[in-house]
Amino acid sequence: MKIWNIGSARTTYQLDFACSPLFEAALGIAVATYDQIHHTLEHPPEHWSSMLSALPQSVELEVDYAKRHNTWKTLLQLLHHQPFADLESFLHVVSELSAEELRYHALPFLGQERQQARENAAQGSAADAELLQAACRDHLFFAAYIAHITSVDTNELRQHLLTLMEGWYQTHIKPQEASIRRMLEKDSSQKRAMQDKLDPEALVEWATGASYPPEPTVTRVLLIPQAIYRPWTVQADDAGTKIFYYPVADENMSEHIDPYQPPQALVQSFKALGDEQRLRMVKMLAEKELSLQELTDVLQMAKSTVHHHLSMLRSARLVEASGSRFRLRSQSVSQLSLLLDQFLERGF
Template identity: 40%
Template sequence: MDLLTTGIKRNREKYTVEIKSSLLWEAALGIAAITNKDLISTLDLSEKDQGWIDQSLTKDMKDQLEYVQANNTWKTLLQILHEKDFEDLSSFSEYVKKLSSQELKGIAVPFLGTKAKALKNKLLNGSEEALKELQYITKDHVFLPTYLEFIYKVPTEKLKAHLIAVMSGWFKAIIEPNKGKLETILLRDKTLKEKMLNNFEPDQFVEWATDGVQYPPEPSVYKVLLIPHYIYRPWNVEADLEGVKVFYYAVANESITGEGRFVPNKLLVQKYKALGDETRLKILKITKESKVTLQALTTELELGKTTVHHHLKILKSARLISQNSNEYNIVDGAIENLPLELKHYLES
């Protein structure tokens, strides 16, 4: 599964895993997905679904979404949702209304690392110099420099009104008509993941739950928070809180279809199909020993490039090998997790 990074890189330790889900998370992530114009065509939403969403939104709501797109306020929505477990939309709105300017902007500015905490405090006290320093620290990030400037400058009441309006508008137009379906999908996926939680090491579990995201432990992170979503499929979205790594991950296919317990996970089937071929097993053994190019594989296997490329495509689809530039390498975690995944399927 592909990964969108909205956090920053930090150094590496052992962590625990927690899974949360709610329709409010789904709403905020839906707003994030639909306003990401570069990725909207890659979403698992059909043209019919996208058309329905467009027709369901009022002119005012579309204006609010344009504001989200321009200023990345979906990030603010997600930051607020991490503050507490809100019972419903009204409790979210009431919470936002009661926040002071300092509190709201303090929540909106994400965790940027321990060294940046002092700069964040200065920013919240109105330091333009701190803003510039934080923008420099985040200069390679796709949206954080402009987002930080927006939060620094935006009037608090204007931001509050927007956050409440866009969350309420999306929830009422898109979430409520599908409430039963979405609740079932999210709960089904959360339950499925929780059943497997104790069968893996934490980093193995994260890789399995997110369909391929490798996240080794790091010293400053004590917990990984997993939050399932439906509308942003097939993407996983990454974020940072202080001491916590967050993955908003795409729900599994079986959580959507609700297929019976005798139906195996589609990726599990793909993996075993990929293994059922002599040439592909040879490729796995070669890539286990070292990273290798397509040309090197064709030479070693004495096969044509088209044939080898076909086998590589199957192994990549099964998440058994990865590609970096023109080199291929085995995904060790995927191989190690296979017996556990099979055991879970047979015993669940």
């Protein structure tokens, strides 16, 4: 079939960056109230119990409220509203928002076609609140969250948010605020420095560990570093914007960087490539997608051995599965020389 393309050329998104200990606080509340995920995080489950028990009792009550109604989402939505210099400016803005503005910023973005319903629901339309709930019946918590936001007294919601954010921040962020800020700014600066070397899609993949191709309605991607949710990348949506709260890189977690300490991603990649059979597999997968059985047949090795090699390549993000077949992540391979250059050029 012959195709004559008379459309415009494929475009990508604009890439922006933000970082703040305020995001770290809101995400900390989110993860502390999400018990089911604790075993998958870098800190053990008992770490989160100790964080909760360290809070003043009045704040613990607000954390329980947040756990029941997922109002950590409200905090993040408000942080998307505008940049905030510090906790005081955030608390002031939240205090001054009208009831309609507070509800609107609390409600999740569910697509441009539902923005009018979002506005109407914020103004008190029960029919539009039901429409928004119906649009996300399959979501883990959005329907119940929207029902709460559109029915709760806004003064109650406002006071809850102020007490929750200030209490969590003062207990868990303020004592190490300067070091948290430096860590986040260090990682954000590292990613910004690669803008001239990587296109937006490649940079997003490098930061988050997952590819994100352009969507018709998304013109902007916002990258926000976080340490509290490591190793997870958390996604969110706003009008025209996809937001990624991505994990701070290993090399930026420490207060003092050893210029001779290579990034873990670089070590993993070279370890994965430092084997003759795995290099054979990389070349084969560079040519076409192959199944485990096809790789086994060509390499004349035990299937378990081939699977082990694939696991190493996948953990280094050099290979990915596509159904029952495997393919090379060409972008990841091409980025290796840039990452090596960045490591070699790292200042003392």
